[in-house]
Amino acid sequence: MIPRSLLFAPGDSDRKMEKASASGADLVILDLEDSVAEPRKVIAREAVLAFLNATPDRSKRELWVRINALSSPQGLPDLAGVVAGHPDGIMLPKPDSGADVTLLDNYLSALETAAGLPVGGIKIIPVATETAPSLFALGTYAKASARMTLMTWGAEDIAAVVGASANRDADGKYDPLYELARTLCLAAAANADAAAIDTVYTNFRNPEGLEEECRRVRRAGFQGKIAIHPDQIAIINDAFTPKPEEIAFAKRVVDAFAANPGMGTVGMEGKMIDIPHLKQSKKILAIAERLGVVPA
Numbered sequence: 001m002i003p004r005s006l007l008f009a010p011g012d013s014d015r016k017m018e019k020a021s022a023s024g025a026d027l028v029i030l031d032l033e034d035s036v037a038e039p040r041k042v043i044a045r046e047a048v049l050a051f052l053n054a055t056p057d058r059s060k061r062e063l064w065v066r067i068n069a070l071s072s073p074q075g076l077p078d079l080a081g082v083v084a085g086h087p088d089g090i091m092l093p094k095p096d097s098g099a100d101v102t103l104l105d106n107y108l109s110a111l112e113t114a115a116g117l118p119v120g121g122i123k124i125i126p127v128a129t130e131t132a133p134s135l136f137a138l139g140t141y142a143k144a145s146a147r148m149t150l151m152t153w154g155a156e157d158i159a160a161v162v163g164a165s166a167n168r169d170a171d172g173k174y175d176p177l178y179e180l181a182r183t184l185c186l187a188a189a190a191n192a193d194a195a196a197i198d199t200v201y202t203n204f205r206n207p208e209g210l211e212e213e214c215r216r217v218r219r220a221g222f223q224g225k226i227a228i229h230p231d232q233i234a235i236i237n238d239a240f241t242p243k244p245e246e247i248a249f250a251k252r253v254v255d256a257f258a259a260n261p262g263m264g265t266v267g268m269e270g271k272m273i274d275i276p277h278l279k280q281s282k283k284i285l286a287i288a289e290r291l292g293v294v295p296a
Contacts, residue, residue, distance in 0.1 A: 002195045003027035004240035005233050006226045010035040011044035017051050023230040027062045032078050033093050041074050045081040052085025066091035083111040089123035094130045097137035098144030101126050105145035125150035129181040130157035138188035152197040153185035172209050186221050198222040204229035214239030242288045250281035
């Protein structure tokens, strides 16, 4: 499943994890990193494991865990502490390159084996632009791990790294460095055959700004977006759900190629349609089918 919406929930709050789980998000990220203060890290780890064990039915939404960076003292204990709860995936913050994803893959294989879980079942999403070296290494994720089904990027940590006082201008648009990070993440995800997920929109009191940003990044190629507040979920889900006119056009493209087997281009509605259009149309129809949206 490629999620439209991903929602963070602090791992030290049962109430917020329950609320996030019921929010309608396709994927909930139980957070052990930034939203948990250092003195509460162990408490959060135990609470997340308990929540995972108490929520075996993941049919309505997946439960992932953001651990602390593997380079931190908390990273490996986080991993060892939650794998037994069989999270659907692990979010890896602050990797420098694809080598960190490969290392995480190796740790997961050992921990899955120890827990009696199928090896390879827990997926990975790296936050691929949070360190200075990471911006120069986005091409290294292509063969890092078969577990890496998603890739996202972050604008807050890299702003701190370079010493920026803000990462958006007065109109709410990202400054050039962060748009570069977003673009490189999109290209790196395609290179690694992973779905690109856009980062958070931090102003949760500005639904119009969120909606506009969702439309823009979906048009660019992102397939979902991370939320920081439950009120953002409905907007994100709507933005990344194919509309009836998109579905109808995609079906016409697929039908046109089916009626002309072996052709690399076909004429349709006064335009020449080629194989990339066919691939995109099939992707739209697959998403629509998964979401239960009936093609027109």
